[in-house]
Amino acid sequence: MKILITAILVFGSMIFYQNFPDGNMILQKVDDNMSSETNITESQMIIHGKRGSRTVISKGYTQGHNKSFTEYLAPDRDKGTKMLKLEDRLWIFSPSTDRTIQLSGHMLRQSVMGSDLSYEDMMEDRKLSEMYDVKVVGEETIDLRKSWVLELNAKVEDVSYVKRKLWVDQVRYVPLKEELFAKSGQLLKKTVMSDITKISNRWYPKKINFKDMLKDGKGTDFVVTLFSLM
Amino acid sequence: MTTIKLAFQLAYKNLMGAGLRTWLTVGVLSFAFVVIIFYNGLLDGWNQQAKKDSIEWEFGNGQLLNENYDPFDAFSLQDGHGILPDAGEKNLVPVLIRQASIYPEGRMLSISLKGIDTNQATLKLPTYLLKESTAERPVIIGNRMAASINMKKGDEVLLRWRDKNGSFDAANVTIVGVFDSDVSMVDNGQLWMPIGKLWEMTGLENHATLYVANKDYKHESIAGWEFKSLDLLLKDINDIISMKKVSGSIMYLLLLAIALLAIFDTQVLSVFRRQREIGTYISLGMTRIQVVALFTVEGSMNSLLATIVGCLYGVPLFIYLATTGIAVPQATQDMGLAIADKIFPVFGAGLILSTIALIVLSSTIVSFLPSLKIAKMNPVDALKGKIQ
Numbered sequence A: 001m002k003i004l005i006t007a008i009l010v011f012g013s014m015i016f017y018q019n020f021p022d023g024n025m026i027l028q029k030v031d032d033n034m035s036s037e038t039n040i041t042e043s044q045m046i047i048h049g050k051r052g053s054r055t056v057i058s059k060g061y062t063q064g065h066n067k068s069f070t071e072y073l074a075p076d077r078d079k080g081t082k083m084l085k086l087e088d089r090l091w092i093f094s095p096s097t098d099r100t101i102q103l104s105g106h107m108l109r110q111s112v113m114g115s116d117l118s119y120e121d122m123m124e125d126r127k128l129s130e131m132y133d134v135k136v137v138g139e140e141t142i143d144l145r146k147s148w149v150l151e152l153n154a155k156v157e158d159v160s161y162v163k164r165k166l167w168v169d170q171v172r173y174v175p176l177k178e179e180l181f182a183k184s185g186q187l188l189k190k191t192v193m194s195d196i197t198k199i200s201n202r203w204y205p206k207k208i209n210f211k212d213m214l215k216d217g218k219g220t221d222f223v224v225t226l227f228s229l230m
Numbered sequence B: 001m002t003t004i005k006l007a008f009q010l011a012y013k014n015l016m017g018a019g020l021r022t023w024l025t026v027g028v029l030s031f032a033f034v035v036i037i038f039y040n041g042l043l044d045g046w047n048q049q050a051k052k053d054s055i056e057w058e059f060g061n062g063q064l065l066n067e068n069y070d071p072f073d074a075f076s077l078q079d080g081h082g083i084l085p086d087a088g089e090k091n092l093v094p095v096l097i098r099q100a101s102i103y104p105e106g107r108m109l110s111i112s113l114k115g116i117d118t119n120q121a122t123l124k125l126p127t128y129l130l131k132e133s134t135a136e137r138p139v140i141i142g143n144r145m146a147a148s149i150n151m152k153k154g155d156e157v158l159l160r161w162r163d164k165n166g167s168f169d170a171a172n173v174t175i176v177g178v179f180d181s182d183v184s185m186v187d188n189g190q191l192w193m194p195i196g197k198l199w200e201m202t203g204l205e206n207h208a209t210l211y212v213a214n215k216d217y218k219h220e221s222i223a224g225w226e227f228k229s230l231d232l233l234l235k236d237i238n239d240i241i242s243m244k245k246v247s248g249s250i251m252y253l254l255l256l257a258i259a260l261l262a263i264f265d266t267q268v269l270s271v272f273r274r275q276r277e278i279g280t281y282i283s284l285g286m287t288r289i290q291v292v293a294l295f296t297v298e299g300s301m302n303s304l305l306a307t308i309v310g311c312l313y314g315v316p317l318f319i320y321l322a323t324t325g326i327a328v329p330q331a332t333q334d335m336g337l338a339i340a341d342k343i344f345p346v347f348g349a350g351l352i353l354s355t356i357a358l359i360v361l362s363s364t365i366v367s368f369l370p371s372l373k374i375a376k377m378n379p380v381d382a383l384k385g386k387i388q
Helices: A001-016 A023-034 A105-109 A119-123 B004-020 B020-059 B128-132 B143-149 B195-202 B236-274 B275-283 B288-324 B347-373 B381-384
Strands: A038-048 A053-061 A067-074 A081-084 A088-093 A100-103 A132-142 A146-153 A163-169 A174-180 A185-198 A202-212 A219-227 B064-065 B091-100 B109-116 B140-141 B156-162 B170-179 B190-194 B208-215 B225-228
Touching: A023 A132, A023 A146, A023 A202, A023 B347, A105 A119, A132 A163, A146 A174, A146 A219, A185 A219, B004 B020, B004 B288, B020 B288, B020 B347, B091 B195, B109 B195, B128 B140, B128 B170, B128 B190, B140 B143, B143 B170, B156 B195, B190 B195, B236 B275, B236 B347, B275 B288, B275 B381, B288 B347
Parallel strands: B109 B190, B140 B170
Antiparallel strands: A038 A053, A038 A219, A053 A067, A067 A081, A081 A088, A088 A100, A132 A146, A146 A163, A163 A174, A174 A185, A185 A202, A202 A219, B064 B208, B064 B225, B091 B109, B091 B156, B091 B208, B140 B190, B156 B170
16 A cells, blocks of 8 residues: 555656756756846846945946956945956955955955845856756746746755755746745745846846845845846 | 251241142142052053953963964954864863854844853853753853843844855854853854854864863964964053053143142242352351252152142042942943953052152152252352342
8 A cells, every 4th residue: 555655656746747847958048048148237236224225336247157347336435346257256446445356265255235145146157057956846927927946956065055946937938036045944045036128039137136034124126227238 | 867857857847838839739749649540550450350351251371273263354264273183181172163144133243153162161151051051052142242132041043154165054043141251352243152063063073263271281382273372362451551551641741740840940949039048058068969959858848748648538549449440331341352340440569659759759850950050059149149
């Protein structure tokens, strides 16, 4: 009887999973959609705090996954600050001190301009498929869009988050939501993508909300105001 | 001998004769005397208390630091740790420090998560509370930390940390004790937990950032570890006290200068107005040096009177302060230095005697300088009262 039940469960789960596409294939399609050779973006980072919100405006130039340059345009306090990322190295130029410093080690774990994002979060350029085993665990509807629910479990040791959950639009292959978990299973961060727009046959989220789930508040909004592919 | 006795008698008579002018000078000089002793006594009291508390709560008998750990660079905590075999047999208490965050009342606070051997008796930290607790992740915190996160014994708070690979982990910790220490360096922004638990949480089995030596520790050079002796660890406190003494001396040296100026002024006036008296002394057979000595004694007697007057109101005040102590504001205690709620000034014999010597010597010098003019006086002109 036990063998029969086990067989039904195993067979049933195989049928169940067979209805879902391969997780790696979905990640690959997301990558194909989101990655471009070169792009220029102008964006606003709206940092919501207890005493109100402040907006940081920047212009970024990105080439592939490993090279990017960002210049901060506003507010006056941050204006002129420049950030250069080349593979796993990051330099920051501060006009107030007229110095360029390279961030490394623990400094990368600091918050970017007081937001819910760390430099390390920005630096992450390894492909998810290289770091995680992917499994499609279900489908959900988010903002009237049907999406696959992907569960990612770390297969390498040196990752910040050992577990992630990713919601991917079934048609546009653009991520709609992401949750990052601690080893204990505690939800740490949540990212919600919205205002999905088609640009040159690709779909991009023009608004991303980053939220540290352990803190009160509304997190940090990242709004793309200008996007051009080269 | 007779001349000195005469000099004292004359000096006393003249000073008393000057009335209010003498008592004003003596008053300012005695105030300077009391302020010098009070200020230095206060700093000595703080010094003694700060050293005692720092040794008992933080330094032990010295510390052995991992060569990659710099206490003044938080970023060095990432790699500044290692394993020292047989640390227990070497009379060393291991402490592992990791950076972490806690989330009290929905706000994030960066903290130092410190693991310590719960069986230790080198430091006054109540680590026995960690040992006795049945909580999954027990921690103890200082009362400053408890006040800043608004938490008390028995409360739980969410802790987020990274393991040795940099992966995030998060769980609740239970506050099993709140200790009261004057040393903010073991209190502000810190959580203390059993080192075994921290090893388990981070995967850094048997690692320590530093070791605290107990009184039986005998230092031998160990590769990869740097020993900081007690003298070196207490250097900061000594430097701060020395700096405070210098900056504080400006205030009481000004007071002293005012009093000495009054003595100098009186002496100049005396030599000018008492020319006939000077001429008479010399005519009666006194040498010029004896007359100079007489005037110098008269001037320096101000300082002796000031010492007596200072003792009259200073001694009861010092006894009262040394018994009840002086309250220190909470804000000052949070500055990173070991300052108790109350500082008990220490008025040592050395301090009192050196202050008396300073007052007497300086007033003797300023009395002597104007009196030197007497040595150049023509006794006949002096007798006639001619201005010289």
